[in-house]
Amino acid sequence: MDHKLLTGTVEMLMLEVISHGPSYGYEIVQTVLSRSGGRFELKEGSLYPALHRLERQKLLEAYWVEFDGRRRKYYRLTAAGRDLLQARRGDWQTFAAGVNGVLGLERGMQPA
Amino acid sequence: MDHKLLTGTVEMLMLEVISHGPSYGYEIVQTVLSRSGGRFELKEGSLYPALHRLERQKLLEAYWVEFDGRRRKYYRLTAAGRDLLQARRGDWQTFAAGVNGVLGLERGMQPA
């Protein structure tokens, strides 16, 4: 990523991926890459600290899985994590509508 | 703003406003507020440093206007500023499509 734009969305994207079922760091990167149409390649230096942050805040729970000689740290959403994701999705849509409004790109923007 | 989401879009929003005709700090705040449907209230601590940054980079040119006992520092876009705005608008749309893709909100997302 070269985008400063990602700031503030990385956690949401991670929560979103995990909301479809438990996942682990490396896989989350691949999923975000694929689901963003190849646009977003999360870096380890952003990813792992963010996972630890979300776990500390009880938004995620972690468990280790040994798999064929490799260890993976899986994360699942807590109820609080699921609530936060919904809130963040709403924030994103509000934010995007605001930016599109300023840019004159609104597709039926509602006043806030 | 409470949004970290704004990071990376503030300069674009400012350039966009100024692209419709020269403007000055205080007015830019009002215009962004209004055009974002009341969502984005740029703070002076973000606005003025950003204006100075853009001026240093020759994306904006400034001139003072005395108006009824008040001084206003107007900014106009340079050709480079206009080019950058177009690039940033493209970046934004790419970025938004990527986020919407991850969130499963794509309105006909194209692979990057």
Added chain:
DNA sequence: CATTGATACATAGAAAGACTATGTATAATG
């Protein structure tokens, strides 16, 4: 069998940018 690339996690430190708080000054309003 050694090297490379993919898989997998982790952290330290740098860089960037938006914020709060503060300061100055004039005009309008109550």
Added chain:
DNA sequence: CATTATACATAGTCTTTCTATGTATCAATG
């Protein structure tokens, strides 16, 4: 006369993403 709106500015804080680095296993290649 005090407050609010107008108008610009900067110092310092905070957060977040990044680069760089380190460890370790497995698969493929020569």
